[in-house]
Amino acid sequence: MDSKEPICITGIGVGCPLGFDFETVSAALLSGKSGVSHVRHFDASNHPSQIAASIGPIPSPNGISGEVFTKLTAKEKLYLHCASQAVEDAGISREFHRLKTGFITGAGPEWLLSWEDDFLTGGNNILLPGRELRPHEQFAKEHLEIKGPSLQISSACASGNHTLLLATEWLRNGIVDCCIAGACAINVTPLTLASFGNLRALSRRNQDPQKASRPFDKNRDGFVLGEGGALFVLETLDSAMRRGAKPHTFIVGGGCTSDAYHPVTPNPDTSKIEEAIHLALEQSNLKPADIGYINAHGTSTPLGDACEARAIKNLLGESSKKIPVSSTKGMTGHLLAASSAIETVSCIVALKSQMIPPTINLDEPDPECDLFHVPNQSIRHEMNHVLSNSFGFGGSNSCVVFAKA
Amino acid sequence: MHSNGIPRLLAFQDFHFPILAKSCIKIPVKEIPTLKPVVNSKLPHPFSPTILKNMDDQTLIAMNCILKASEQEGLEISKFKQWGLATCPRHPGRRRLLTTFKKFEREGAWIVSPHSVTYDALHSPAGLISQAFQINGPCIGAGGLAGLEGQAILAATSLFHLGKVDAVWAVITLPEQETASSEQPESFPEQLFAFAIALGKPESEVKDGVEAIHIKHSRVEENQTTKLTSQMIQKICDSNECPWWFHLSDGCHAKFSRFKKEK
Numbered sequence: 001m002d003s004k005e006p007i008c009i010t011g012i013g014v015g016c017p018l019g020f021d022f023e024t025v026s027a028a029l030l031s032g033k034s035g036v037s038h039v040r041h042f043d044a045s046n047h048p049s050q051i052a053a054s055i056g057p058i059p060s061p062n063g064i065s066g067e068v069f070t071k072l073t074a075k076e077k078l079y080l081h082c083a084s085q086a087v088e089d090a091g092i093s094r095e096f097h098r099l100k101t102g103f104i105t106g107a108g109p110e111w112l113l114s115w116e117d118d119f120l121t122g123g124n125n126i127l128l129p130g131r132e133l134r135p136h137e138q139f140a141k142e143h144l145e146i147k148g149p150s151l152q153i154s155s156a157c158a159s160g161n162h163t164l165l166l167a168t169e170w171l172r173n174g175i176v177d178c179c180i181a182g183a184c185a186i187n188v189t190p191l192t193l194a195s196f197g198n199l200r201a202l203s204r205r206n207q208d209p210q211k212a213s214r215p216f217d218k219n220r221d222g223f224v225l226g227e228g229g230a231l232f233v234l235e236t237l238d239s240a241m242r243r244g245a246k247p248h249t250f251i252v253g254g255g256c257t258s259d260a261y262h263p264v265t266p267n268p269d270t271s272k273i274e275e276a277i278h279l280a281l282e283q284s285n286l287k288p289a290d291i292g293y294i295n296a297h298g299t300s301t302p303l304g305d306a307c308e309a310r311a312i313k314n315l316l317g318e319s320s321k322k323i324p325v326s327s328t329k330g331m332t333g334h335l336l337a338a339s340s341a342i343e344t345v346s347c348i349v350a351l352k353s354q355m356i357p358p359t360i361n362l363d364e365p366d367p368e369c370d371l372f373h374v375p376n377q378s379i380r381h382e383m384n385h386v387l388s389n390s391f392g393f394g395g396s397n398s399c400v401v402f403a404k405a
Numbered sequence: 406m407h408s409n410g411i412p413r414l415l416a417f418q419d420f421h422f423p424i425l426a427k428s429c430i431k432i433p434v435k436e437i438p439t440l441k442p443v444v445n446s447k448l449p450h451p452f453s454p455t456i457l458k459n460m461d462d463q464t465l466i467a468m469n470c471i472l473k474a475s476e477q478e479g480l481e482i483s484k485f486k487q488w489g490l491a492t493c494p495r496h497p498g499r500r501r502l503l504t505t506f507k508k509f510e511r512e513g514a515w516i517v518s519p520h521s522v523t524y525d526a527l528h529s530p531a532g533l534i535s536q537a538f539q540i541n542g543p544c545i546g547a548g549g550l551a552g553l554e555g556q557a558i559l560a561a562t563s564l565f566h567l568g569k570v571d572a573v574w575a576v577i578t579l580p581e582q583e584t585a586s587s588e589q590p591e592s593f594p595e596q597l598f599a600f601a602i603a604l605g606k607p608e609s610e611v612k613d614g615v616e617a618i619h620i621k622h623s624r625v626e627e628n629q630t631t632k633l634t635s636q637m638i639q640k641i642c643d644s645n646e647c648p649w650w651f652h653l654s655d656g657c658h659a660k661f662s663r664f665k666k667e668k
Contacts, residue, residue: 047514100656109526110549111496119506126503129580129594133496133550149622149654151556151563153491154527154546162545162567169566175622175657191509191517199519256543256567258535263456263523272541279568393523394532396544 006237007168008247008405011090013082014345015184016228016332017053020081022089026349029357030378034210034331036224042190048197051209052188053226053333061085064143073117075136078184079105082231083140086180090233091245093144101148102176104167105137105231106159106183108337110152116191136184148176156392157297158256159183160230160340161400165254167234178239184229185338193225199264201301213334214361215298215327216305216369223299226333230341247405249348252385253286255279259395266304266391270311273389276397277315280387284401288319291401292383293350295343297391298327298359299334308389309369324381326374330360340390340398347386351404356381421617422562424661425572425603428474429635429642430466431581432597437462444469448537449483456533459520461497462597463578464530468537470599471574480603485538487571489564490531493548493557495579498525500593534576543567554579555633555653558602562620565606576601581635598635600642619660625650630658 014021017035018028028035035053044050058077060069061084069077087093114133115126135152149170155162160183167181196202203222205212213224240247255276261267281288297308305327313320328346335342350356355378362375384404391397432440444465445451452460475482498521508516523529527546535544543564548556554577561575580594604618631637631649641647641661650658 044514107527107546107549109498109521112498112502112521112525115502116506126499126506129499135550135553147655149559149657151560151654152527152548152550152553153556153560154531154549155544156526156528156532159528159545162543165567166560166563169563190514191505191521194509194514194517195505195519195522198515198517199522201522254567258532258541258544260450260535260539260541260544262536263529263532275541276568392528392532393526394528394544395535396528396532398543 005172007171007234007251008237008240009232009234009249010240010245010247011086011092011233012230012248012345012348013084013086013089014230015055015058015078015081016342017055017226018332020059021085022345025345029328029331029346029349030353030355032331032358032360032376032378034360036209036212036333038209039188039193044193047193049193049202049204050206051212051224052193053224054188055227072139073136075113075184075186076139078186078229079137079140080143082182082184082229083144083180086231086233087144092178092233096145099177101146102167102170102179103137103141103146103148103150104163104179104181105152106163106337106341107152107154108185110136113186113189116189120190154337155396155398156394157336157339158390158392158396158398159337160344161254161388161390161398162256164251164344164400165256168251171234171236178233178235180231180233182229182231182341183338185227185335187225187227187336196225203300211361213300213330215296215300215330215359216309216365216373217362218364218366220300220302220305222301223329223334226335228335228342229338230345232344249351249405250403251400252403253280253284253401254399255283256398259397261395264393266307267395268307270307270314273308273311273391273397274315276399277387280399280401286385286401288316291323291385291387292381293356293386294323294325295347295386295388296325296327297389299329306366306368309371312371321372323372324356324374324379325371326356326359328357340388343388343390347388347402350386351383351402354380354382419619419621420607421619422607423605424616424618425605426474426478426480427602427642428470428477429598429600429638430470430473432466434462434594434597437465440469441465444472447472450537450539452537459524460533461524463494463497464533466597466599467492467530467576467578467601468534470576470601471538474601474603482538485540487542487569488540489542489561489570489573490534490540490544491547491557491560491564491573492530492534492576493554494530495551496549497529501525542570555651558659559653559657561604572603572605574601574603579635600638614663616663619662621650621658622656624656625658
């Protein structure tokens with residue numbers, strides 16, 4: 001298969017604090033709606049950070065009994081919801097029996113989540129190493145009768161973009177006929193909220209939850225934990241055309257690097273972030289000026305946002321003054337392993353609507369982050385290509401360029 | 406051809422990745438504390454005492470295995486900048502998490518260690534190894550659960566197109582002789598196993614006799630396959646040959662052998 005074979009996304013499945021379908025999430029993103037509130041599903045009154053973008057009850061897809069659905073973990077439900085919706089949107093479910101379908105998902109500490117869930121309800125699975133844990137996406141794969149290779153990967157908060165780029169390569173190499181890729185994350189648990197809180201990574205603006213996540217703002221004090229996710233059906237344009245499926249967007253290039261600097265702290269020398277963006281542009285055969293919008297990683301941490309802004313300015317030079325940049329984490333919270341999956345939805349929203357979702361709570365831009373921001377209100381902007389940046393703990397950088405379909 | 410010069414696979418075509426180095430080791434858990442400073446002193450970019458102290462045992466043994474494989478084959482450990490890495494630990498951090506859970510139950514949120522985020526997640530070993538060896542290509546965790554070890558190899562062989570990648574490391578680590586039961590609930594593994602393999606770019610023309618890993622993206626006869634267990638990996642490392650196909654994922658298998666051209 002040709003290396004230039006266009007790869008497109010023909011199916012989207014999404015679930016996050018802003019909604020459980022593309023249209024609802026799209027409207028919320030463009031209206032600058034915040035999904036952040038006080039944590040209510042457990043007692044967080046003794047936590048350093050008591051706020052989060054929690055997902056709430058996950059809807060049951062058609063074709064599964066209520067009894068079976070109730071017994072699934074929240075993450076299994078979310079994977080099932082997103083995968084079912086993506087497959088239905090792509091109109092591909094009836095063809096699975098004749099297709100080799102890949103399933104590439106982004107993960108975090110899956111065992112921690114399972115053990116925590118069990119321990120807090122009186123179990124002792126953490127003491128029993130012989131008890132095998134199941135990947136959370138496995139139920140969705142079996143329920144949808146998807147046959148093909150699976151990969152559960154993690155590059156921390158950069159995972160979602162990695163899944164899309166790996167899926168693109170599997171498709172171009174003919175390893176699979178189509179591929180489901182993306183990530184789902186249930187992050188707002190007592191231990192995870194406490195652990196990130198004690199790491200001093202989270203905002204402690206507990207009195208004003210909806211103002212807490214403020215990427216690139218001078219008064220930012222950390223990120224807000226979020227949860228949710230998105231899965232996508234990827235296939236070659238040729239395959240989509242044969243099926244009569246309409247692409248939502250094209251994945252035209254990507255680049256991945258590692259800082260190799262520190263387990264948590266971003267490298268003040270931003271050359272590896274710049275290299276990831278450069279690789280993405282190079283693979284897309286684009287110049288910086290061809291990018292119409294950058295969906296920033298922009299977590300709202302003092303160090304991270306400043307590093308990203310510096311990298312964008314260093315690499316894109318004069319063009320950076322003309323390319324609108326926003327971070328949607330003010331609305332969705334930081335979904336960790338699933339952050340770039342949900343931000344792929346933001347990029348598709350931008351390309352389809354020709355509107356850029358805003359960075360909410362950006363009241364006083366940090367002089368160290370002097371980019372062409374889109375503060376608080378979405379703007380209309382013509383664009384053919386958008387860049388999505390994602391950077392993770394451990395130093396992973398992943399950047400993807402999407403094109404208008 | 407891809408922009409970085411790697412030939413594309415054809416649909417369902419088998420492919421061969423030359424093996425540049427490989428090694429496997431077993432280390433008793435009780436020896437880890439004394440091993441830590443020894444391994445750290447050999448790393449191109451040693452860790453601070455704090456990071457070394459909090460690092461999971463599986464990460465340490467993974468680095469030791471990379472060092473051993475590199476030494477055996479004469480790979481320069483300071484020249485991995487343009488490499489990629491995929492690591493498959495098996496749920497690291499169990500001991501720390503158990504302590505954390507108990508402390509949380511007793512003393513509340515403020516006592517919870519932030520180290521699980523840093524050292525015990527699926528990405529953590531890859532992040533730390535990239536730092537130790539200054540690997541600047543894509544470095545990811547894969548699998549992470551029992552039975553998913555093959556995903557480290559599948560992920561590693563998929564990394565060549567994600568950046569400027571000359572070669573990749575795939576590293577599998579897992580605990581052995583875990584004997585915990587309801588009667589003796591707080592037992593932890595007595596031994597840790599690690600396997601590290603360095604793979605070169607996939608080649609359409611591998612020379613006869615070159616040691617390679619053969620990836621087959623299609624089904625193989627069930628009686629020709631086996632699981633990727635530590636015992637089987639040990640056999641491969643000892644004999645350099647293996648007639649079995651290892652299951653990597655659904656419809657995806659791998660075999661270690663000396664490359665022979667089809668006549």
